[in-house]
Amino acid sequence: MVVIGCGFMGKALLEGWLASGVKPEAIHVQDPAPSDWLKAQTGFHLNKDLPANPAVLVIATKPQVLAEVLPPLAHFGDGDTIVVTIATGAPLAYYEASFGAKTPVARAMPNLPAAVGAGVTVFACNANVSDAQAELVADLFNAVGTGIALADEEQMHAVTGISGSGPAYVFAMAEAMTKAGEAMGLPRDLASTLAVHTIAGAGAMMREADTEAGDLRRAVTSKGGTTAEALKHLMAPGTGLFDLMEKASGASRDRSIELSTP
Numbered sequence: 155m156v157v158i159g160c161g162f163m164g165k166a167l168l169e170g171w172l173a174s175g176v177k178p179e180a181i182h183v184q185d186p187a188p189s190d191w192l193k194a195q196t197g198f199h200l201n202k203d204l205p206a207n208p209a210v211l212v213i214a215t216k217p218q219v220l221a222e223v224l225p226p227l228a229h230f231g232d233g234d235t236i237v238v239t240i241a242t243g244a245p246l247a248y249y250e251a252s253f254g255a256k257t258p259v260a261r262a263m264p265n266l267p268a269a270v271g272a273g274v275t276v277f278a279c280n281a282n283v284s285d286a287q288a289e290l291v292a293d294l295f296n297a298v299g300t301g302i303a304l305a306d307e308e309q310m311h312a313v314t315g316i317s318g319s320g321p322a323y324v325f326a327m328a329e330a331m332t333k334a335g336e337a338m339g340l341p342r343d344l345a346s347t348l349a350v351h352t353i354a355g356a357g358a359m360m361r362e363a364d365t366e367a368g369d370l371r372r373a374v375t376s377k378g379g380t381t382a383e384a385l386k387h388l389m390a391p392g393t394g395l396f397d398l399m400e401k402a403s404g405a406s407r408d409r410s411i412e413l414s415t416p
């Protein structure tokens with residue numbers, strides 16, 4: 155396997171793949187500014203000559219540098235190597251133009267919790283991807299959480315607005331709850347612990363429960379109680395979380411569309 159670019163997301167994926175049994179000696183990484191984590195890894199081939207026919211070529215750079223990153227890699231195209239890209243925005247056609255029209259390409263949108271094996275990754279494959287290669291891509295992303303194949307590549311922008319950027323919304327929620335706790339006089343450490351455990355606990359419950367999030371919300375909300383008062387603000391039409399979330403995720407989706415022509 156060859157990995158081009160190893161920042162936050164490259165590291166998250168590599169950690170998961172190593173944990174799932176991929177041997178470091180089988181991994182070539184190219185990054186002109188390797189992180190301390192990357193430099194500390196033993197076994198990787200870091201910034202060394204690349205193998206001629208890797209099974210998988212992972213592109214994990216920012217979309218803004220694709221135009222300079224891809225041309226020197228063009229010789230990997232039109233063969234058995236599958237290009238798996240996690241760069242935001244750029245469509246499958248962009249890689250076909252760079253690597254050749256017969257190149258198998260999978261465009262994926264993972265998310266940062268892949269670092270702890272709890273990511274969700276949506277991926278779309280072009281027509282050149284064989285069944286075995288599609289299975290390999292699913293295996294790679296299932297190794298760091300849950301991999302979901304998507305037939306309609308166009309939906310990848312909306313996916314980015316929900317799950318790609320989504321962990322940041324949840325982290326922002328934890329920050330906001332911490333700040334609110336402090337404003338009510340709680341010590342910062344306690345407020346932060348309560349926010350993190352509440353979000354983690356609610357997340358674990360949503361994953362395990364066979365009910366929708368709305369039903370769980372209703373289970374917390376006693377009639378005439380405290381939660382109902384809080385939700386009057388969070389669910390207020392126009393200013394509440396629902397409308398805000400639509401605006402926020404829409405802005406992420408729109409930026410993904412803008413980035414689709416690197």
Ligand SMILES: NC(=O)C1=CN([C@@H]2O[C@H](COP(=O)(O)OP(=O)(O)OC[C@H]3O[C@@H](n4cnc5c(N)ncnc54)[C@H](O)[C@@H]3O)[C@@H](O)[C@H]2O)C=CC1
Nearest residue numbers: 159160161162163184185187214215216217241242264266
């Ligand atoms: N961070 C996240 O939560 C997610 C990121 N993504 C996408 O993954 C990609 C990487 O994102 P991050 O890891 O957050 O960015 P990052 O900035 O942390 O990592 C990018 C890496 O690419 C390296 N790089 C720059 N030029 C290069 C070149 N010419 N050749 C090889 N490597 C080069 C940089 O040194 C850096 O280590 C982006 O396209 C991003 O949109 C997708 C889903 C989630």
Ligand SMILES: O=C(O)[C@@H]1CCC=N1
Nearest residue numbers: 242314317318319320
């Ligand atoms: O912010 C970004 O552009 C990337 C894509 C999804 C998460 N991080």
